[in-house]
Amino acid sequence: xxxxxxxxxxxxxxxxxxxxxxxxxxxxxxxxxxxxxxxxxxxxxxxxxxxxxxxxxxxxxxxxxxxxxxxxxx
Ligand SMILES: [Zn+2]
Numbered sequence: 001x002x003x004x005x006x007x008x009x010x011x012x013x014x015x016x017x018x019x020x021x022x023x024x025x026x027x028x029x030x031x032x033x034x035x036x037x038x039x040x041x042x043x044x045x046x047x048x049x050x051x052x053x054x055x056x057x058x059x060x061x062x063x064x065x066x067x068x069x070x071x072x073x074x
Contacts, residue, residue, distance in 0.1 A: 012055075
């Protein structure tokens with residue numbers, strides 16, 4: 001298993017939101033909600049692919065909980 005940072009997510013537009021992709025893309029699925037998404041053919045293979053909604057929620061979670069390092073007090 002390749003080690004990846006949990007922050008490495010490729011945000012993809014949903015097929016429902018954009019019937020025709022503006023770049024050369026192939027259809028894939030959001031790893032979170034299984035929505036159909038467009039993945040640009042030129043995009044890297046390794047990052048997780050999520051739709052706009054899920055990647056937004058994912059980013060929010062990282063913002064909220066911050067980096068994994070915990071500092072007790074000051
Ligand atoms: Zn999703």
